[in-house]
Amino acid sequence: MIQRNDYRTIIKRVISSVLALTVAFSLAGCGEEKEEVKKEAPATVTVGFSQIGAESDWRLASTASMQSAFNESTGYKLMMDDGQQKQENQLKAMRKFVDSGVDYIVLDPITETGWDATLQEASEANIPVIIVDRRVDVENDDVYVAWIGSDFRLEGDRACAWLEAYLASIEYEDEVNIAHIQGTVGSSAQIGRTEALEEKADACGWNIIAQEDADFVQAKGKEVMERMLAEFGDTINVVYCENDSEALGAIEALKERGMRPGKHIQNGEVLVVSFDATRDGLLKTLSGEITVDTECNPNYGAPTIRLINSLQNGLPVEHDNYMEESQFSTVLTITEVRVDGKPYKVTHLNRDMLANRNY
Ligand code: AHR
Numbered sequence: 001m002i003q004r005n006d007y008r009t010i011i012k013r014v015i016s017s018v019l020a021l022t023v024a025f026s027l028a029g030c031g032e033e034k035e036e037v038k039k040e041a042p043a044t045v046t047v048g049f050s051q052i053g054a055e056s057d058w059r060l061a062s063t064a065s066m067q068s069a070f071n072e073s074t075g076y077k078l079m080m081d082d083g084q085q086k087q088e089n090q091l092k093a094m095r096k097f098v099d100s101g102v103d104y105i106v107l108d109p110i111t112e113t114g115w116d117a118t119l120q121e122a123s124e125a126n127i128p129v130i131i132v133d134r135r136v137d138v139e140n141d142d143v144y145v146a147w148i149g150s151d152f153r154l155e156g157d158r159a160c161a162w163l164e165a166y167l168a169s170i171e172y173e174d175e176v177n178i179a180h181i182q183g184t185v186g187s188s189a190q191i192g193r194t195e196a197l198e199e200k201a202d203a204c205g206w207n208i209i210a211q212e213d214a215d216f217v218q219a220k221g222k223e224v225m226e227r228m229l230a231e232f233g234d235t236i237n238v239v240y241c242e243n244d245s246e247a248l249g250a251i252e253a254l255k256e257r258g259m260r261p262g263k264h265i266q267n268g269e270v271l272v273v274s275f276d277a278t279r280d281g282l283l284k285t286l287s288g289e290i291t292v293d294t295e296c297n298p299n300y301g302a303p304t305i306r307l308i309n310s311l312q313n314g315l316p317v318e319h320d321n322y323m324e325e326s327q328f329s330t331v332l333t334i335t336e337v338r339v340d341g342k343p344y345k346v347t348h349l350n351r352d353m354l355a356n357r358n359y
Contacts, residue, residue, distance in 0.1 A: 045312065046077045048097030049106045052133075053085040055216045056245040057278040061359030062133065062298035066106070069301030076305070085184070085215065087114055094118045098125045104308055105129045107144075108300075111186035112137040119143035128311060132300045134188035141319070145311065148303050148321040150296050152189045156196025158327050158344055159273050159294045161337035163238070164204055166291070169333050172266060176206040177235050179228045181250055183216045183242035189296070193242045193275060209236065214246045221249030229257050238271045244281030244293065247274035251289050261289040263331060277328055279357040285328055285349055292331070292346075297323040298359065328353075 047070050051063055063080070070078040079102060081093035087110050097105050098121055105127055109115060115136045120143055122129050129144040134152075136144070167176065180197060183190040190213075201208050210228040214220035221241060228236065239254070239261075241247035251261050254270055262269035274281055277295035284290040303321060310317050327337070328349040336343045347353075 044072075044077045045075060045104070045308070046079060046102045047104045047106055047308065048093070048100075048102040049078055049080045050083060050090045050093040050097070050108065051080055052083050052090070052108050052110045054082065055085055056218070056243055056276070057280060057359055058243060058245070058276045058296060058298050059216075061278070062108070062300055064359070065299045065301035066304065067301070069305040074305060076308075083110060085110065087111060091118050094122065098122050098127060101125075102127060104311070106304060107131050107136075108133045109136050110134070110184060112188055112191070113186065116140075116143070130304060130307060132304060133298075146307055146317050146319055146321060148300060148307065148323065149188070150323050150325060152192025152296075153196055154192075154339060155275055155294045155296060155325065156193035157200075157339040158337055159193070159240075159275065159292060160196050160200035161339055161344075162292045162294075162327065162329065162334060162346065163271070163273055164200060165334050165337055166263075166271075166331060167265075170266060174237075174266075176204070176238055177232070178206055178208045178238045178240050179225065179232065179236045179250075180208050180211040181221055181224050181228075181239065181241045181246045182211060182213045183246070185213045189216075189275075190242055197240055206238075214241075214249070216243045216245055218245040218249040221246030222253045223249075225250040225253035226257075229253060229259075234259060234268075236270060237265050238273065240273045242275055243296070244274050244276040244278045244284075244290075247272055247284065247290055248280060251284065263288055263291045277326070278359055279354060282328060282349060282354055282357060285330060286351060286354075288330060292327065292329040293349075294327045295325040297325050299323075 049066055054060055070076040083090040105122055107129055112135055116138050119129060119138060123143045131144050131147040133149045182194055209232055212224045214224040239250050241250055254261050260269045261272045265271050271291045274290045274293045275296050277293045281290060281293050285293045307317050327346050329346055330349050334346050336345050
């Protein structure tokens with residue numbers, strides 16, 4: 001049976017051939033080489049990309065990475081839609097992509113749930129969907145071809161394992177009172193990083209004295225930190241931020257209140273734990289205001305285009321694909337952390353490493 005997508009491919013090929021012949025005839029009329037007649041313009045592959053928004057430096061970097069991979073020079077046309085941090089906008093964009101008959105859809109889902117119907121529509125229209133960054137929680141995983149993203153739970157586990165190792169290394173035995181600034185509730189990044197903290201806090205007897213969503217946004221990170229400081233003041237000695245943007249906001253709020261973000265918790269400094277490892281996040285790590293920054297890799301362009309190129313050539317692709325990520329600190333005593341018995345290297349950050357960090 002010929003599917004809707006097959007019809008589109010046939011129509012595209014017919015249009016390309018007609019165009020090629022038209023060009024060829026007019027060239028022939030002008031006395032050009034006959035050989036031109038055989039040339040067929042390659043059809044451009046259209047990719048609809050539903051991006052979450054522009055909430056953080058990390059997000060801007062992921063958009064830039066997709067744009068630099070998918071463009072005319074690589075044979076693609078990227079139709080990007082900015083969801084402005086709203087799932088309803090992303091759902092509309094997905095329908096628009098299906099209606100306009102794009103060749104592929106790339107979706108970075110704001111939250112995990114609520115995608116079944118839309119992904120089913122894309123699947124029935126025979127448009128392959130690739131999920132990037134965060135995950136979707138759907139009844140049937142076959143409604144999308146592949147996922148490329150981060151292991152957010154592992155990121156959280158690495159951050160918490162680092163914190164546990166650090167506190168042990170300085171023989172810190174006082175109360176650990178954590179202000180927990182969450183990312184968008186219901187997103188994979190929040191779920192994984194929050195679960196890791198809650199589990200480790202339980203195991204180590206740490207107190208999570210405040211917990212609030214700041215949507216991965218710097219200004220909200222600052223507001224949330226201000227509210228937590230107003231309520232708990234200097235009893236807070238650890239701030240666990242679920243991304244660098246929130247950490248930058250939280251650090252501002254701490255300093256405005258006269259508190260000192262830094263690694264000497266035993267001398268009244270506040271340990272700031274963060275995720276992403278953006279340039280600004282790593283600068284704060286170098287200055288010691290962020291104690292440990294666990295990387296979240298935003299460079300989706302290259303792996304996504306590789307995957308789509310494979311699909312274009314009829315090659316098999318892996319369903320689940322993980323990004324490579326690291327962890328940075330300037331604390332020299334901890335060179336690795338263990339999660340489920342497996343060692344993960346902690347990179348000792350130095351200024352040279354920032355030379356290629358363009359986000
Ligand atoms: O999904 C990845 C998270 O989303 C990044 O940690 C954060 O910065 C972004 O907004």
